Amino acid sequence: MLTLEQLRITQGDFSLTADFSVPQGARLALIGPSGAGKSTLLNLIAGYLEPTAGRVLWQGRDITGQPPGQRPVSMLFQDNNHFPHLSVAQNIGLGLRPDLRLSAAQHEQVAQALSRVGLDGLGGRKPGTLSGGQQSRAALARVLVQRRALVLLDEPFSALGPALKAEMLDLVAALVTETGATLLMVSHDPDDARRIAPLASVVADGTVSAPMDTETLLATPPAALRAYLGA
């Protein structure tokens, strides 16, 4: 279970609070207006930002003071954060060993991850030579080899067309189900939340609401979400 315990961050005029838990293996969408703090929340959980107050706990253990690399977290950003000068396989290998001195078993893990995301035979290519959808798959393969308990996605598929995005969301759902990982995903599109996340939280007015059933939330949105959805 991920617990955000009276978590608060203040950056200039902006302040965000969160106080709830997410069950292990859950898939949670974070929905809310631009600038409301969705990325900020993911960065707090990943350790790229420090809270002003409160704690982040994983399975009851306080991880608030841990550096990002030591947290049980994989994070995927909108730009897929590939290193352009490294091959696709090397980019995935970085998820296992930052110095890329992979053992035979780790090379095999990379090959298996490539295969699982449908990129068999493309490991030797540079990321820039892959299509947008293939780059997203490669980024997912890196998350997959890391086998971390918490997977954070910050609108990674927003540049893809609707059909490809739906395919990637289904792949993410399948992968996190296989590994038992807990997923938090930022999305601007309520249909993304419906497709992949049984639970959703609203990020608005300086607060992240406790997770609730996605369909119920979207059917009866609170005022802040109603304004955002344009309903």
Ligand SMILES: Nc1ncnc2c1ncn2[C@@H]1O[C@H](COP(=O)(O)OP(=O)(O)OP(=O)(O)O)[C@@H](O)[C@H]1O
């Ligand atoms: N270093 C900073 N100092 C002051 N304010 C900041 C700083 N960094 C971010 N902010 C503010 O924090 C708020 C939350 O930003 P964040 O990127 O988390 O929003 P978001 O919900 O992810 O937005 P979007 O949907 O547009 O990506 C914004 O209002 C932003 O201006």
